[in-house]
Amino acid sequence: MTSATLRHAGWILRGNPLTGVAAAGVFLLTFIAIFGPWIVPYDPIVSNVSQALLAPSAAHIAGTDQLGRDVFSRLIVAARLDLAIAVSAVGISFAVGAVIGAICGYAGGRLDRGVGRFVDVLMAFPLFVLAMAMVAALGNRVENIVIATAIINLPFYIRFARAEVNIRRNLGWVEAARACGDSHISVVLRFLLPNVLPAMAVQMSLNLGWAILNAAGLSFIGLGVKPPTPEWGIMVAEGARFISTGKWWLIAFPGLALMLAVLFFNLLGDGVRDILDPRMRT
Amino acid sequence: MTAFAATMTRAGKRFLSSLPALFGVLIFTFLLMRVLPGDPAVFFASGPNAGKEEIEVIRKQMGLNKPVPEQLVLYLYDVGRGNLGRSMMTGQLVTKDLRDRLPASLELTFAALLIALVSAVPLGVLAALKPGSVIDHGVRLFCSLGVCMPTFVSGLLLIYVFYYLLGLAPDPTGRVDIFTSPPPSRTGFLLIDFLLAGDIDGWWAAFRQLILPAVTMALFVVAPLARITRASMLVSLGSDFVRTARSVGLPWWRVIVTYALRNAILPVITIAGIVFSTMLGANVLVEKVFSWPGVASYALDALLSSDYAPVQGFVLLMASVFVIVNLVVDILYGIADPRVTIS
Numbered sequence: 001m002t003s004a005t006l007r008h009a010g011w012i013l014r015g016n017p018l019t020g021v022a023a024a025g026v027f028l029l030t031f032i033a034i035f036g037p038w039i040v041p042y043d044p045i046v047s048n049v050s051q052a053l054l055a056p057s058a059a060h061i062a063g064t065d066q067l068g069r070d071v072f073s074r075l076i077v078a079a080r081l082d083l084a085i086a087v088s089a090v091g092i093s094f095a096v097g098a099v100i101g102a103i104c105g106y107a108g109g110r111l112d113r114g115v116g117r118f119v120d121v122l123m124a125f126p127l128f129v130l131a132m133a134m135v136a137a138l139g140n141r142v143e144n145i146v147i148a149t150a151i152i153n154l155p156f157y158i159r160f161a162r163a164e165v166n167i168r169r170n171l172g173w174v175e176a177a178r179a180c181g182d183s184h185i186s187v188v189l190r191f192l193l194p195n196v197l198p199a200m201a202v203q204m205s206l207n208l209g210w211a212i213l214n215a216a217g218l219s220f221i222g223l224g225v226k227p228p229t230p231e232w233g234i235m236v237a238e239g240a241r242f243i244s245t246g247k248w249w250l251i252a253f254p255g256l257a258l259m260l261a262v263l264f265f266n267l268l269g270d271g272v273r274d275i276l277d278p279r280m281r282t
Numbered sequence: 283m284t285a286f287a288a289t290m291t292r293a294g295k296r297f298l299s300s301l302p303a304l305f306g307v308l309i310f311t312f313l314l315m316r317v318l319p320g321d322p323a324v325f326f327a328s329g330p331n332a333g334k335e336e337i338e339v340i341r342k343q344m345g346l347n348k349p350v351p352e353q354l355v356l357y358l359y360d361v362g363r364g365n366l367g368r369s370m371m372t373g374q375l376v377t378k379d380l381r382d383r384l385p386a387s388l389e390l391t392f393a394a395l396l397i398a399l400v401s402a403v404p405l406g407v408l409a410a411l412k413p414g415s416v417i418d419h420g421v422r423l424f425c426s427l428g429v430c431m432p433t434f435v436s437g438l439l440l441i442y443v444f445y446y447l448l449g450l451a452p453d454p455t456g457r458v459d460i461f462t463s464p465p466p467s468r469t470g471f472l473l474i475d476f477l478l479a480g481d482i483d484g485w486w487a488a489f490r491q492l493i494l495p496a497v498t499m500a501l502f503v504v505a506p507l508a509r510i511t512r513a514s515m516l517v518s519l520g521s522d523f524v525r526t527a528r529s530v531g532l533p534w535w536r537v538i539v540t541y542a543l544r545n546a547i548l549p550v551i552t553i554a555g556i557v558f559s560t561m562l563g564a565n566v567l568v569e570k571v572f573s574w575p576g577v578a579s580y581a582l583d584a585l586l587s588s589d590y591a592p593v594q595g596f597v598l599l600m601a602s603v604f605v606i607v608n609l610v611v612d613i614l615y616g617i618a619d620p621r622v623t624i625s
Contacts, residue, residue, distance in 0.1 A: 120303065126600050128563030129578075133597050136585050137313075213432050217567055220434050222586055236435055240571065243438050244454070246446045255435030262430040 009275045019271025025264035033080040042070035044077040044230045053242065056249050063249035065235075066242065067228075071249060074230040075257050081231050082261070085142065086211040089149035094204055096150075097157025098193060104158070105165030106188050112162070119155040127152040131214060135223045145224035149214050153207055160203055164196035205269030209262035216258055232258050289616030296612050300605045307601040311594045312357050366598070367591035371584055376595040380577055384599070385470025386457055387569070387576030391561050393492055394499035399554065402504045406511025406550075407543065410519060421508055428505035433564050437498035437571040444494060452490050455573040462487040495572040499564055503557045510553045511546065518546040548619050555611035562600055 013020050032039075042060075047067035054064040062071035104112040122130070134148040168174060169192070177187050216233030219225040225234050232254045239250025348356070360366075366376040409421040444451035452459055457472055462484050465475040473492070476485035518524065519542050527537045562578075569579035581596035583589075 117302065118306075125307070125604065126559050126563035128560075128566060129597060129600050132566065132582075132585065133311075133593060136590070136593055209430065213430075216432055217434065220432075221566060221570055221582055233432075233434075236432075236438065240434075240438055243442050244446060246442065248439075248442050251435060251438045251442065255432065255439065258432050258435065259427070259430045263426070266426070266430065 005275075013271075016271060016274065018267050019274070022264045022267035022271060025260065026268050029079060029083065029261055029264060032076055033083045036076045036079050040070075040073035040076045042073040044069060044074040045228050047228075053247055055247075062253040063247075065238065065250055071235070071253055074235060075232070075253055078230040078232050078235065078254075079257070079261075081142075081225070081229065082212060082215065082233075082258075085146055085149070085215045086208050089146045089211050089215070090153060090204055090207050092146070092150040093153035093157050093207075094200065097154050098161045098196070098200060101158040101161025101163075102165045102188050102193050102196070105162040106169050106184065106192060108166075108169075115158065116162075119158050122152075122155045128214065128217060131218060132221070132223065135218060140223055142224050145215055145218050148218070149211050152214070153211060156203065156207065157200065160200060161193075161196055164199055165192050168192060168195060202269055202273040205265055205272060209265040209269075212258065212261050212265070286616075289613055292616065293609050293612045297605070297609055300608060304601055304605055307598065308358065308361065309354075311597050312354055361598070366595040369584060369592045370589045371587055371592070376591050379580060379592065380595055380599055382470075383575060383577045383580050386472075386574060387565055387578060389457075389471045389473065390492065390495055390499065390568070390574060390576060391558070391565060393496035394503070394561060395554070395558060397496055397500035398503045398507055398557070401500070402507035403511050403543075403550065405504070406508040407515055407538065409508070409512045410515035411538070413516065418512075421512065425505035425509050428501060431501070432567075433498060433502045434567045434571050436501050437495065437568055440494050440498055441571075451494050452487070454494060454571075456575060457491055458484070458488050459491065495568050495574055498571070499561055499568050502564055503561060506553055506557060507550065510549050514546040514549045515542060518542045521545070544618075548615065551611055551614050551618060555607055558607050559604055562603065 037044075047069055048064075049068050051060075051064050051068035052066055054060055054068075056063040060070050060072065062075065065071055065074070100115065104115045131148040131152050134151060135144050138144040138147060165188070174187060174191060177191050178184075182190070215224070216231075216236075219231050219233035220237045222237065225231040227234060227238065235254040236251055236258075239247065239254070242250055364377055366380075368374065369376050369379055372379055405421050405424075409418040412418060441451070441454045445454055458464060465472065465479040465481055465484060468475050468478055472488040473485060476482075476488055519538075523545075524537060524542050527541045532541075565576060565578040566582055568574065569576045570582060573579070577596055577599060581593050584592035584596075
């Protein structure tokens with residue numbers, strides 16, 4: 001079984017080498033996020049006004065910003081915060097959403113309909129506006145960016161877990177577990193949830209990219225992260241003032257960092273789905 | 283005529299079923315106002331050093347000393363009468379501010395949706411006609427990159443290329459440049475107002491100002507639209523009725539447009555509705571990048587200066603717009619595919 005999965009993974013990778021590239025990219029991002037502060041050539045916070053707004057050169061490969069800080073160093077150091085926000089937000093909504101969704105899918109009935117209605121309300125709304133309003137209500141801090149991003153992701157996980165559990169709830173092995181005297185909670189947590197986790201992992205990878213974009217958008221409009229903290233969204237916001245005078249590197253490089261991060265997570269999600277989804281196996 | 287009546291009944295039912303959602307949003311905005319850090323009464327007092335008694339009087343006036351359920355009822359009553367409070371930033375009624383700024387946002391969003399549909403549907407159809415071809419791969423690449431690009435970055439890069447490098451676009455601030463006098467306001471949509479006033483130069487100025495933000499927003503939503511068009515065109519092109527249409531010798535464009543596309547358009551309409559809602563959110567970012575004087579940038583400014591009545595009004599407005607959009611999607615459904623109404 002395991003070797004078959006591995007062989008299948010190898011087959012998928014040969015057919016779609018992009019998945020390998022994406023995995024390498026995500027690995028690189030993780031490496032940068034962990035070791036970033038130790039590998040940068042310049043201090044990302046200390047300003048040096050005599051070196052302000054220099055175009056990319058050998059000394060500063062991504063140029064310098066309005067305070068003379070090295071853009072490349074700031075990009076590298078920012079990776080940790082950006083990834084931390086996205087990963088913890090998606091992690092929270094995954095954990096909460098999977099449990100709520102699984103319970104609803106298993107129990108059905110009035111609870112299921114009530115939660116379903118709540119999810120509809122949440123989804124029936126411009127989600128970015130919702131996140132904005134929540135950060136406003138909870139206070140303008142980074143933790144609240146995480147919470148807001150987690151809440152707007154929640155409906156997708158609830159819906160997903162609910163649907164996956166619902167189609168399994170009357171299968172033989174579930175009835176067997178119940179016949180053995182397992183409680184409902186035990187059936188949901190020990191048997192049903194582990195079965196839907198692989199499918200949800202794919203959803204998570206696809207969602208990470210979206211969460212990165214959302215968090216960066218929120219900090220771009222001035223919520224959450226405060227200067228001089230290096231963060232990709234706020235770097236774009238600070239660079240925006242200089243775009244009509246042609247300082248393109250202040251926008252292009254943070255934009256590229258965001259784009260690559262999202263692209264890697266999306267491609268990886270697609271690839272992992274191909275590996276895990278049995279319907280794709282031939 | 284019965285089909286029309288049935289569509290309306292369906293739309294009416296959907297409207298009724300969306301009322302609970304709207305009510306939920308109302309409760310949400312109420313809670314938003316109540317759990318906010320800081321005491322609204324202090325904001326409305328004469329200044330930061332207003333006396334305790336003065337604040338207490340204002341609390342009474344605003345009804346903040348009443349129990350929360352009673353406050354909720356009062357709030358619902360106020361909203362029902364169209365009173366959303368007053369903005370501290372502009373000193374105006376929130377309803378008036380929103381009414382002044384809504385056309386700017388809608389003009390931008392509709393222009394963007396039009397651009398997105400006009401480019402995404404042909405792209406999707408082309409990709410579906412020759413799966414695996416260069417066009418198909420090109421469209422897929424463009425879509426994969428499109429969803430990864432943050433709107434605010436693509437907007438700024440467009441400004442860099444078309445304003446700074448090429449000089450084709452005007453200064454990216456606002457709806458008209460300072461040299462153009464705005465037309466007499468009839469609809470609030472500048473492109474329509476300039477036409478009504480017969481001012482072609484003004485229309486051109488407004489159009490040039492609109493095109494970059496609209497394209498920015500469109501770029502962001504072309505990907506999902508093109509992808510769904512391709513997928514549903516593939517299904518429809520492989521169906522029996524298309525084969526029949528081909529075999530009886532109908533011209534190719536007739537087969538594609540009248541038979542295949544007409545039957546493939548339903549999922550596209552669904553996605554277009556969802557996309558519209560995404561765009562309402564993206565408005566915040568695009569309006570900020572282009573200093574567009576719309577409702578989203580108004581709400582954002584209010585939010586950053588802790589002026590909560592406009593934020594509340596904005597959230598409510600977005601929810602109402604969203605309900606209306608859903609209704610329109612429902613009605614379009616009935617027109618695009620009469621079978622929907624029967625089942």
